[in-house]
Amino acid sequence: MKLFPAIDIIEGCAVRLVKGDYAKKTVYSTQPVAVAKSFAEAGATYLHLVDLEGAKDGGTPNLEVIREIVNESGLLVEVGGGIRSEETVEKYLEAGVFRVILGTAAVNHPQFLIKMVEKHGDKIAVGVDIKDGKVAVKGWTELSEESCFDFCEKLEKIGVKTIICTDISKDGLLAGTNLALYKEMSEKFRVDIVASGGVTTLEDVDQLQSMGLYGAILGKALYTGNIDLKQAINLTKEEIL
Template sequence: MQIFPAIDLRGGQVVRLTQGDYDQMDIYSPDPADIARKFKAAGAKNLHVVDLDGAKDGTLANFDAIRAIVQEGGLFIEVGGGIRDEERIRQYLDLGVGRVILGTVAITNFSFLKEMVAKYKEKIAVGVDAKDGFIAINGWKEITGTKSVDFCKELVEIGVKTVIYTDISKDGELKGTNLEIYKTLSELDGLDIVASGGISFEREITALKEMGTYAAIVGKAIYTDKLDLKRVIQLAEGNA
């Protein structure tokens, strides 16, 4: 199983939100590239980057910070947050990002998603954010009537390879993740599922690995030293 430590960006700084609430924000570093270096030193091969300003207002406020992270080299980087058109997709891919994540636009403009998947293939991932089993959009502020698991099945049909699935109720709480939903998703053929939201315990890494989860994102737990990134990577790779 792959591990993707998370770097969430706001105003060029590394931050973490609780349940996506911009009013519940902790700042961890003014230097995102330095955090990337530290993650790499701990054995990370991947990185999950979210532009929180982009997610909120569609700007490219953190583009320079993301460029600096990419220029560190040696990491496969996926980026999400405010990617709503093909120009933004191209900007990130041209920068050297390995995969871009479409969130709200994947729900609100399914035909656009299909077009981008057909054109860019595995370089397009979909972020599925769910609350009580239903998809949330627009920075998690709006809950749709679309069932998250049903939507994931549709994604398989149009050729989406990677889904980052977040249980919003667990995100940033440090109380554990929703293992039950990942067990359900692991039974969908043809999708690489990335578990995201609330992963706080070593036993969860082991459980996700055993159920065949492709990857897991770790965020707040490594920033608060609840989890040790080096140890998490070893567990995920079966080397612990």
């Protein structure tokens, strides 16, 4: 199973939110490039980056920081947050990221998603952020009418190869992840599923791996020391693409 240590960026800083609440923000570092390098030194291959300003408002306010992380960390970087136009997709791919994550745009503009998947293939992933069984959009500030499983079925038919699934109710609480949800998803859909939200302990990592999941995102638990990244990577015996 692949591990994706995470950096969420606001105003060029590495932060974490609780349940996606922008009012509950903790700044962990003003040097996200250094954080990314520390993940690489611990043995990481991948990095999950989210521009939280972009997620809420659209645009690419932290593009230069992200470009620097790509260039200096040596990690395979996937990026999400406010990617709602072909121009933004191209900007990130030109900056060297290996995968772009669509969220709100995938829900609200399926034709755009289809076009991007046809053009870029597995360089396009979709973030499915779940709250009360529905898919959340616009940086988790709004709920769509789309149910999680119906939406994932559509994504599979479109040809999306990777779904990054976050249970918002678990995010940032260090209270464990939604193992039942990921088990059900992995049984229902033939796509690569990345678990996100509430991965708190090495036991969580081990249980997700035992399901045969493609990947898991490690966020707050890394910053608080609940999970040692090197130990987690050794546990998963991560392999490069």
